[in-house]
Amino acid sequence: MLKRGLEGVIVAETAIGDVDGQRGQLLYRGYNAANLAETKSFEEVAFLLLYGELPTSEDLSAFSAELKEKRILPKSLETLMHSLPYSLSIMDALRTCVSSLNSTATWPPTKAEAIQLIALFPTIIAFWVRHSKGEAVPTPDPTLSHVDHYFYLLTGGKPEPAQSAALTAYLVLTMEHGMNASTFAARVVSSTESDLPSAICGALGAMKGPLHGGAPTGVLQLLKDVQTASDDPEFVLRKKLDAGEKLMGFGHRVYKTYDPRAVALRNVLQKSGGDQHVLQDAVHLEALITKLLAEYKPGRKLHVNVEYYAAAVMDALALDSDWFTPTFCVSRIVGWSAHVLEQAADNRIFRPSQTYVGGVR
Numbered sequence: 001m002l003k004r005g006l007e008g009v010i011v012a013e014t015a016i017g018d019v020d021g022q023r024g025q026l027l028y029r030g031y032n033a034a035n036l037a038e039t040k041s042f043e044e045v046a047f048l049l050l051y052g053e054l055p056t057s058e059d060l061s062a063f064s065a066e067l068k069e070k071r072i073l074p075k076s077l078e079t080l081m082h083s084l085p086y087s088l089s090i091m092d093a094l095r096t097c098v099s100s101l102n103s104t105a106t107w108p109p110t111k112a113e114a115i116q117l118i119a120l121f122p123t124i125i126a127f128w129v130r131h132s133k134g135e136a137v138p139t140p141d142p143t144l145s146h147v148d149h150y151f152y153l154l155t156g157g158k159p160e161p162a163q164s165a166a167l168t169a170y171l172v173l174t175m176e177h178g179m180n181a182s183t184f185a186a187r188v189v190s191s192t193e194s195d196l197p198s199a200i201c202g203a204l205g206a207m208k209g210p211l212h213g214g215a216p217t218g219v220l221q222l223l224k225d226v227q228t229a230s231d232d233p234e235f236v237l238r239k240k241l242d243a244g245e246k247l248m249g250f251g252h253r254v255y256k257t258y259d260p261r262a263v264a265l266r267n268v269l270q271k272s273g274g275d276q277h278v279l280q281d282a283v284h285l286e287a288l289i290t291k292l293l294a295e296y297k298p299g300r301k302l303h304v305n306v307e308y309y310a311a312a313v314m315d316a317l318a319l320d321s322d323w324f325t326p327t328f329c330v331s332r333i334v335g336w337s338a339h340v341l342e343q344a345a346d347n348r349i350f351r352p353s354q355t356y357v358g359g360v361r
């Protein structure tokens with residue numbers, strides 16, 4: 001029987017993470033991701049997802065050092081980016097850079113290759129952001145952690161502790177999320193015994209779509225539409241829903257209750273001491289939208305998803321909306337890599353079936 005969008009179809013066994021859509025719980029290797037986001041660094045959680053265990057202090061030092069060493073942009077990528085048209089989006093530039101790495105990778109993929117990509121993503125993104133605006137890229141600072149270094153490369157400044165905590169929480173909470181479209185794409189490509197960069201190019205292509213990684217930009221637009229309208233917010237939202245518009249930042253294929261990542265991010269933002277006025281507006285609007293969705297789409301169980309508060313984090317950090325989806329990739333490259341490594345360890349090529357409805361002539 002056809003399952004549109006493969007809804008409910010099990011395509012793999014995994015020990016990496018579990019998304020419990022009914023209870024609103026996300027596990028990374030058995031640990032509650034919301035707790036990890038408040039207590040662990042990017043490096044610790046990335047290590048956990050790749051290796052299956054939280055790092056010892058020696059593991060962590062070695063892993064952090066490897067990330068720092070590998071985050072220096074190779075000359076070949078710098079030359080490549082200089083040859084690209086400025087009009088290319090960050091996602092296209094990132095995918096092109098990853099694609100150019102293919103010649104060095106083989107089957108089966110290795111953790112060293114994965115760490116190389118995890119380390120390079122922030123550098124590639126920040127280089128393209130700066131370069132395409134004709135700005136110089138800051139000199140790498142080996143004293144900064146993975147997350148702080150990304151912020152520094154993008155903005156030229158070091159984050160305040162509250163900003164660092166918010167960005168870390170966002171990146172940890174979005175590292176892994178089960179069999180979403182981009183992760184599935186990565187596993188499908190990898191299942192042909194193709195190399196890691198090719199699998200990641202597939203994932204990046206899937207992530208670029210507005211129904212997946214592109215959502216935070218839509219959330220900001222939604223918030224702007226509501227804030228700048230002369231009519232009251234409920235009227236504006238009803239008009240959108242009457243026109244059949246989807247409200248970005250709400251609904252999820254798996255979560256039929258609150259997305260735990262959204263709740264965790266809201267908590268971190270509330271504690272972080274940032275602009276609480278903006279946050280309160282977002283919380284108020286969330287309640288209104290949830291009420292309206294229950295009225296317009298009864299029984300669909302549409303709640304806030306991670307993208308809604310991701311937009312608030314990006315706003316609090318004053319990150320440009322064009323950087324949202326690439327920033328999502330800075331974290332999700334960890335999950336993609338872990339899945340590709342897992343797929344390769346027990347591989348069978350994906351080859352689903354179809355129902356022919358074209359008739360015979």
Ligand SMILES: CC(C)(COP(=O)(O)OP(=O)(O)OC[C@H]1O[C@@H](n2cnc3c(N)ncnc32)[C@H](O)[C@@H]1OP(=O)(O)O)[C@@H](O)C(=O)NCCC(=O)NCCS
Binds near residue numbers: 246293306
């Ligand atoms: C995430 C999403 C793609 C999940 O899609 P899905 O599981 O295929 O669910 P559907 O699109 O079939 O939605 C089921 C119903 O709820 C409606 N719906 C789902 N999300 C909605 C939203 N954000 N606003 C308004 N209506 C929505 C659909 O129109 C559909 O209505 P219908 O039954 O009358 O046709 C979808 O909820 C969406 O597009 N949300 C907005 C984009 C977003 O926030 N993406 C980030 C996800 S982390």
